[in-house]
Amino acid sequence: MGTTQLESVPEPKYWHLKTVLSEALDSEFSVGEILPNERDLAARFGVARATLRQALEQLELEGRLQRRRGVGTTVAPPRVGVAVGTEQHAWPGTATDAWQLADSALELPPAAVAVALETGPEDTVHIVRRSRMTHGQPVAAELLYVPQSSVPDLSAIDAPSGTARARAVLRELQRLELEGQDSAVELGSARADDAKQLDRLPGAPVLVVTTRFFAGGRTAALSVATYRADTCRLTFGDSGGVEIHQHPERQAS
Amino acid sequence: MGTTQLESVPEPKYWHLKTVLSEALDSEFSVGEILPNERDLAARFGVARATLRQALEQLELEGRLQRRRGVGTTVAPPRVGVAVGTEQHAWPGTATDAWQLADSALELPPAAVAVALETGPEDTVHIVRRSRMTHGQPVAAELLYVPQSSVPDLSAIDAPSGTARARAVLRELQRLELEGQDSAVELGSARADDAKQLDRLPGAPVLVVTTRFFAGGRTAALSVATYRADTCRLTFGDSGGVEIHQHPERQAS
DNA sequence: AAGTGGTCTAGACCACCAC
DNA sequence: TGGTGGTCTAGACCACTTC
Structure with missing residues (x-):
């Protein structure tokens, strides 16, 4: 009973x-x-x-x-909408976007990146670091991987180091004809270096946006951008995104 | 010293x-x-x-x-890539997609949804519940909000209740000409009902994808889809996404 | 120096699943 | 019934910011 x-x-x-x-x-x-x-x-x-x-x-x-x-x-203020998909068919750095160039160097990429770029496991690639600001707050840290084969005319004299070098890599990249791009979004936790850039503690939740840029029938560049998950709403598509906050529980019928 | x-x-x-x-x-x-x-x-x-x-x-x-x-x-197995942006310019339920209709009812939407749909605060809308499966696992739970004005010809006789009613709403929706759509992705935590559908505990991290469907110069439908953040990688764009996993720390130069 | 959030401990009990 | 992860406690100390 x-x-x-x-x-x-x-x-x-x-x-x-x-x-x-x-x-x-x-x-x-x-x-x-x-x-x-x-x-x-x-x-x-x-x-x-x-x-x-x-x-x-x-x-x-x-x-x-x-x-x-x-x-x-x-x-906290409402999450800020950050456009991620509107630069469709545009190389990074083409428009006057919110990205701020940090620096660039020739390094050995992580294994997973090498696979996606179809470079050899021993090939170094250009790594361009950028950060994105909105309303005075850092919202994203990006690593852009560019195989040397994508920017063959880049001369060391043109691009000595730091910001100037990063600018040169992007400039060379834009000489290629972009044929398409695709993105993926997944949840991650901030690595120590990303966390510092994002003004968060290591392990903070982030949205990782991985974008492939296609040119010449292959992946000409790969971007891994790390967005603060607490403050950002990533928007894709025609307009600026949706202002939906699910705070109030939906009442049952 | x-x-x-x-x-x-x-x-x-x-x-x-x-x-x-x-x-x-x-x-x-x-x-x-x-x-x-x-x-x-x-x-x-x-x-x-x-x-x-x-x-x-x-x-x-x-x-x-x-x-x-x-x-x-x-x-855990590697995250499964779930296409979110490839159904560009297609109404939900158009293609033979991975969505499984659950049911539908006429309810009062959350305030934020009413604002996005530009319906009055007292207007009920059709709410279609769907769930998405991949590899036999539930990956997403969706609530699709459709204002009655978007499906004026829906008859109560056609659509008595449950799955049949949900199917009827989608069918009527597809008679409209879709003019565009946009999406936003943000981090959230599963509500109790979503958690049950996703086979997770309440509060589990989820990726909330909010999509607006435009027709007739206004928002004709609004979808709020809740994806398991632990198992899903959301893909947008031309192809199937990128297989990047950042496990190994990038080594310093 | 005082106050804040972040880390850590060593327990306890509970809800759930399989046997 | 025994073992698992999930919740909760009442402390302690640490790192950081501000005054």
Whole structure:
């Protein structure tokens, strides 16, 4: 004669906490406002700090919060839409885009990149580092891999080092006729160097956009761009993207 | 005076652990193999279980591991590429795609959706639920919002309920001329209902793909698709995507 | 120096799965 | 019933920022 248990699956505390906090953020806080510190919040809700942190982590993952060590937890602004697919059929650096050249060097690429570029495992390629800013905040770090065969006329005299060298590689690249490109998006975690560029801690969640550029019947360049997953919404297609935030739970019919 | 500390920033234990485990996965384990349980692993590495779990969590986030309660931790297969942008200029359900219709009903959409569809806050819309399978595994759950004005000829007799009703909505939708579409990708966490469809726990990381379909000079439908972030790589563009996995750290020059 | 978030510990109990 | 991963606790110390 079992007691009818509609709540046979008790909701985890951190999940419930997250819901409560989320609603509080919607109604009682405004963007940029700082929350009470974690110890106070945990005490207020009667949970251990670790449990409170589990809820905060999810809210940060969803772009609702921003936490900075030594400073505090603040209410994050809505995610910024970042166009990723509108430069269709354009080489990187062609338009006046938001990318900022960092430097460039001739290095041995990771094995997986060498496979995609169909270069030999011992062939060095040009690696151009760029970073992307929006509203004064860094949103992406990119590594652009360009086989030497794609830019045969690049002279060492033209391109001594650093930014100038990066500019020269892109300039040479644009002399090729771009035949197409494709992209893939997946979730990753920031490597130490990317994290530094993105002003995040290592391991922070990132959206990795891998783009192949085709010319001359093969992959002429490969871009691996790492976007901050907490602050970015990647947009593809005709216009600027969609302003959808799923915060309120859809009510059942 | 100062001892030269090259290691002035000690690496967190979980981060180092993650690196060690990652290399072990590459060299000593094969896909599908089950790892020792968390308590044993923690003891073997001389850390607390929570610390070990922090490392495992990251590896799962990166798609390297798969953990199932009551079963164990297994080595995950490489992420599956899922085409998201190749159905350019095609209504959902047009081609024989991998989507499986679930059901449909007339409901009040979330406020954010109503704004995007430019319907009134009190207007109900058709909501079609679909799920997407790949290799026998669920990879995505979708909610397709269709304003009643987009499918004026839909008769209640044609579409009584469930799958048949969903099919009827899509059929009517395809009578419109699609003028364009755009998409946005962002990181989210699975709601309870999505989690169930995706065979994950609530809060699991997901890639949310929001697509607007334009017809008749306005947004004729809106799709919010939730993909498993651990197992999926979303591909856009001309071909099937790129097989890049950034596991090995890029070596410095 | 004080206060913040980040890391870590050593436990405990629970929900789920397979046997 | 035993073993797994998932949740939770109550502490401690560390790294960082700000004053």
